[in-house]
Structures are given as C-alpha cells and as structure tokens.
Amino acid sequence: SYVLTQPPSVSVAPGQTARIPCGGNNIGSKGVHWYQQKPGQAPVLVVYDDNDRPSGIPERFSGSNSGNTATLTISRVEAGDEADYYCQVWDSSSDHLVFGGGTKLTVL
Amino acid sequence: QVQLVQSGAEVKKPGASVKVSCKASGFTFTHYDINWVRQAPGQGLEWMGWMNPNSGDTGYAQKFQGRVTITRNTSISTAYMELSSLRSEDTAVYYCARVETTNMDVWGKGTTVTVSS
Numbered sequence: 603s604y605v606l607t608q609p610p611s612v613s614v615a616p617g618q619t620a621r622i623p624c625g626g627n628n629i630g631s632k633g634v635h636w637y638q639q640k641p642g643q644a645p646v647l648v649v650y651d652d653n654d655r656p657s658g659i660p661e662r663f664s665g666s667n668s669g670n671t672a673t674l675t676i677s678r679v680e681a682g683d684e685a686d687y688y689c690q691v692w693d694s695s696s697d698h699l700v701f702g703g704g705t706k707l708t709v710l
Numbered sequence: 711q712v713q714l715v716q717s718g719a720e721v722k723k724p725g726a727s728v729k730v731s732c733k734a735s736g737f738t739f740t741h742y743d744i745n746w747v748r749q750a751p752g753q754g755l756e757w758m759g760w761m762n763p764n765s766g767d768t769g770y771a772q773k774f775q776g777r778v779t780i781t782r783n784t785s786i787s788t789a790y791m792e793l794s795s796l797r798s799e800d801t802a803v804y805y806c807a808r809v810e811t812t813n814m815d816v817w818g819k820g821t822t823v824t825v826s827s
Binding site: 603611617632635636637639644645646647651686688690691692696698699700701702703704 | 745747754755756757759769771774805807810811812813814817818819820824
C-alpha cells in the first residue's frame with residue numbers, strides 16, 4: 603500500500619517560514635492535498651492539487667510537489683498557524699485514500 | 711451555508727454496532743461523493759471509505775472491509791456509516807467529509823464514539 607511520511611514535528615519562530623515535507627514514492631505524479639487541524643476541531647483544507655488554495659485561505663499558505671516529496675510552505679508564520687498538518691493523496695493503484703501521519707507545527 | 715451536520719456522541723459496548731449520520735445542507739447532496747474518516751485519541755487521520763450518493767456506489771479501506779457499511783437516504787440528504795463488531799480500538803472521532811475531485815473541502819464537526827464495557 604502507498605505510504606506518506608511526515609516528520610512528527612516542525613518548529614518555527616513567528617514571522618519566519620515553515621516548511622512541512624510529505625514523502626512518498628513518486629508523489630510528484632499525484633495530486634497532493636493539505637489539511638490543518640487545530641485541537642478539538644475538524645480538519646480544514648488549506649492547499650489542494652499541490653498548490654491551489656480554497657477561498658478564505660491566506661496566500662501565506664502554498665505548496666509544491668516534485669519527485670518523491672511534496673511540501674507545504676507557510677510564510678510569515680503566526681501564532682494562529684500552530685496546528686497539526688496532514689498531507690493526503692488518492693492512490694489510484696489501490697483505490698485508497700492515504701493520509702500522512704501528520705506534523706505538529708509549533709510556533710516558538 | 712454549505713455544511714455537514716453529524717449525529718451526536720455514542721457510547722457502545724464491545725461487540726455492538728454504531729451508526730453515525732451525516733446530513734448535508736447548502737449543496738446538492740447527490741453531486742458530491744462523501745468520505746468517512748476517523749481519528750483515535752491522540753492519533754492521526756484514518757480513511758474508512760467513500761460513497762457516491764447518486765449511485766450508491768461505495769469503496770472501503772481494506773482495514774475495515776466486512777465491518778463498515780456506508781449508505782444514504784437521498785430524500786433527506788443524509789449519509790450513514792455503520793461500524794460493527796466494535797472493540798476498544800474503535801474509540802475515535804468519526805468525520806464525514808464532502809469530496810471535491812480527490813480532496814475534502816467540507817467536513818462535519820465529528821461524532822465521538824466510545825467503546826467501553
């Protein structure tokens with residue numbers, strides 16, 4: 603089965619740039635989506651199809667995807683960005699939806 | 711507004727079944743697939759399966775095959791997820807989510823299911 607690998611945690615100071623990687627075999631050939639989840643809340647889609655943003659999501663959130671790594675980039679990080687972030691793909695070979703294990707973003 | 715409203719928290723004994731509902735409003739229910747995702751305490755997101763409300767077609771994660779059933783009632787724009795043979799490891803928050811191509815753009819608030827003797 604297809605596996606997505608994320609680091610358990612990433613830390614960044616306010617105003618700096620956070621980069622959260624998501625590794626998978628030839629993930630560059632798939633569309634990657636990213637979700638933000640704050641404690642006690644449902645996930646929220648922040649980036650879809652590698653680098654598109656739903657309406658209402660700040661331009662500070664962007665994504666890239668190439669080779670074996672997709673990356674969520676959050677520019678000018680704010681305290682309110684502190685959350686868990688999950689990457690997700692649809693694996694057409696198994697007809698299964700796959701999530702990464704999640705990354706906890708800490709704003710120092 | 712576009713939303714998915716889920717049923718309330720459940721407490722079940724091991725071996726029992728639970729059925730969670732997810733009512734759609736603000737959009738045409740039969741135009742979007744619905745996914746079910748769960749999250750055990752302190753753990754990540756886990757996909758359970760999907761349903762096409764128009765056709766009734768479903769697909770399930772291999773882990774849950776034979777234990778999960780996703781159905782719908784189009785007359786009331788509601789999807790259901792039933793999980794049987796519950797065990798303590800099934801204690802989790804269960805979410806329904808609207809599918810837009812392959813991503814999930816609208817989520818319910820979640821339903822807490824607790825399995826305890």
